[in-house]
Amino acid sequence: MSLLPYLIAAWLFLVGLYGIVTSRNLVHAVVCLSVVQSSTYILLLAIGYERGGTAPIFLDVPVGTRAVDPVVSALTLTDIVVGATVSALLLALAVQTYKRHGTLDTEEFRSVRD
């Protein structure tokens, strides 16, 4: 149990990559990329977690209460924004590619290239 979240992160990382590698649809590949990214959220938050700690918000609990690491939360927040924006950009690229090629199939792109 002590390493489980880390292992899940590693698993998601590789599964997402597998999805990208075997994907035949660009939109599918983009979503797989977001799975790869989600593994980094889990890794970060798991590292900052402290058993028995509360959320690092001292509105109802006094300062000094054992709390989990606020830094990883801040890092993950940034990470989530990055993920959403990269996905949006990739989807736009995919839509535009479809418009030019008439397909989202990655196998069919090669013929177009020089």
Add this chain to the structure above:
Amino acid sequence: MLLVAAGGTAVVLTREPLNQAIVASFYGLLLGVMFLVFQSPDVALSQITVGAVALPLMILLALAKVRALGGRKEDRE
């Protein structure tokens, strides 16, 4: 937690993008819940708004766009 791992795998293995968007939304929600377990409500909130709502929405819209384009092409032919 294993549910999250299974969810991520399911997202990858759902090859049909439309279904995948829905599975991905569910996965985003699962992740949000997991972050609550990690005592990170801030992250959970943004994960749920982004991962479970905004991102799948963008995927659906992109797909709708692609479909519409395909439809138009067929119309012309």
Add this chain to the structure above:
Amino acid sequence: MSPSLRRRVFLVAAAVAGALLVWGLSGLPDYGIYRGPYGDVLNAVAVGERHATNVVAAVTFDYRGVDTMGEEYILFAAVIGVAILLRAQRDEREEAPDEDAADRRAPGTSNAVRVLGLALLGPVVLFGIYVVAHGHLSPGGGFQGGVVLATGALLVYLSGEYVTLRRVRPEALLDLAESSGAAGYVAVGLLGLAAGVTFLENVLPLGQAGTLLSSGMIPLINLAVGLEVAAGFVLLLSEFLEQTLVVRRPGEQT
């Protein structure tokens, strides 16, 4: 590489890479144990120093405020990028004769959905504003609130009022909102420079911890971020939406 060869090569390589990853991860402290000093120090000092009860917000917007500034600009860049990438379609739409706008209405919207959507709009917008405004006190903040606000705009679309939205031509306004949010962040940072201290250093009174007007510049930055994120996400979504509507039109006419 052929697909099957690629899959095989990948699986072999991924097995090795995965083994390496697990090998390295096992060097981490056990799950549930946090050893580092960074978070503990901040948890101990942030409320006292920053009068912000949400330490995550204090970290995001003050201690590591530069990261968040970069993050806002990542979103900013992505919004510009999507606008650039999808611009060709926009030209097309303008080439097309401007037929009666009613056709652009999203198809198949029942009155019930429309009423429900509009009825929900108020609470969603209020909630979004609440989340933005209380970021330094409780979970939430500019980013989360901004996304909530953006989904409010989506409700307008769902309820079939997209045409109304379009007719007022909000793009320039949204662009302005987005960029002033982004610029606002930098401007708040420059306040510090103007006051003779460092970039992003707090120069406002800290106020009473736990109240709405506390934590110095954090709520101000939150506001800028909220504005930027809300406008940014609306722009992102509407870039995709606009296209859907445009190209669906010929289909509907047949």
Add this chain to the structure above:
Amino acid sequence: MGALPALPVAVPLLVAAALVGLAPVIRHRLADAVAVATAATVAGLCAALLLQAAGGPVVYWFGGWTPRQGIALGVAFAIDPVGAGLATLAGVLATAALVFSWRHFEAVGTLYHSLMLVFLAGIVGFCLSGDLFNMFVFYELLSVSAYALAGYRTEDPGSLQGALNFAITNSVGAFLVLAGIALLYGRSGALNLAQLGQALASGPADRLVVVAFLLLLVGFFVKAAVVPFHFWLADAYAMAPTPVGMLFAGVVSELGLYALARVYWTVFSGPLAADAGGLRAVLLGAGVVTALVGGVMCVLQHHLTRLLAYATVSHVGLTLTGLALLGPAGLGGAVLYAVADGLIKGSLFASVGIVQYHLGSVDELALRGRGRHLPWTATLVVLGALGLAGVPPFGTFLGKALMEEAAGAAGHAWLTALFVVVAALTAAALLRAAGRVFLGLGGPPARAVDAPPGPAYPTMLAPAALLLAGALAIGLVPGLAGRVELAAARFTDRPAYAAAVLQGASGPGGADAESHPPGYPAGPAGWATLAAVLGLALGLWPLLRRRPSGPRRATARLWAPVGAALRSLHNGHIGDSVTWLVVGMAAFGTLLALVVR
């Protein structure tokens, strides 16, 4: 010290936002002017920082959160001459690129300018930052802008495909970097580079350190396009609009190597010190393979920007070999070489952009003989080719001479041969192309296509010429080599860096670099000339022969399968790129695991 360190990032970001917000009321030419002025301002600010940093590291804590008892609370910029130098290079290239775009294409409102400025701010922030996660944020900032810029020419399917491959492969690389950061954070609870270095220095190089180093190394190698992580590069660089290509080839590839060097010397040089020998071998191997693969691919190209893209890969390999020596002398040489090479690449991309604008194509076969009315452009391309070959007095020569010296001192004198071969290959490809396009050698001239005739516009020629002049100037500044070595010595001095960042100590820092004799060392100059002559011969030989003769046909038969295999590997498929990424990760990981301890 004042506010100077924050400005080169804050100013372009503020202007970028203003340009978008005020788009409806800004005229196009005004946006051009504002963007150029901003980029020039950034270049000036960075140059000022460079001068300041030459006297000792400049540390700037954002928000005024100075460290307490050695624990960093906030984010710092820790500016040294190497980082400031690269930032200045980026500012100069961005200014040149924006001047070039004046005529080059119809920009979409002010969005293009805005995106370029955000891109520039990302690069500058990345170079100046002294915080690992902050580096990641700026890395993403520059990457996201770069993806959009790479796909800018949406009417070209190749451009979109290149951008997609670029974005997906580089995003995976970025996640690897982030995972590496997470591992380090889990061990040390720190994100500041200096603090991380202190935390790790006390411990051994165990599996966590090795894997964290691996993740960062692979992530940064993806950005630098080291073989086998380079498959995305040609499509992205070659298909990007010219001004964007100038920045990509000029500075972005080098950033990956810069980041690796920065992270190695601030964080890992403590625990990995005992294993430096093995690490050196691994990095040298990667550099040599990259240089050769890039060089061969470069010769195989007929598409001019693609040719330049592979020349970039090849020269990243060369820079990596200098860095791989893991000493201040090699690093100094690599930095000098990278900066001079970046200026020349920017100039060459601009020249090719002129060809594309006036002749409507970048295929050297389709352009044969059609470039005769562009004498200035031709001169610039030939000079650029000589610069790439490292002929004195270009700055590339000085950089190479330093690297060769360091290699000789480290017992790797054979690297000189590699430098000659690679310089000859890339110069040959370029000279061959120049001979075809501008002199019409090797066959009848091609048919003209519809394109604006007449001499090249000064706003396009001037940036190319000035960048080239910059590369020359770097080679001519007296005493520069010594100063760069001093800067490199400081860069590699981990304890001094940590002291400066965490305690605010700014002593002279670092060992004194031995003074360099003025004038050019004769040996390296001879080698460089040999490389240039070889390049000229190799490049013009196929053009001057009417019919392939016996030995040539034999070599052609020998080489054809190799070339075909290399070409088919570089097919631009996204799945392939990602597969190679994982293969490379596994390979480097295995090597590192074997080498360390």
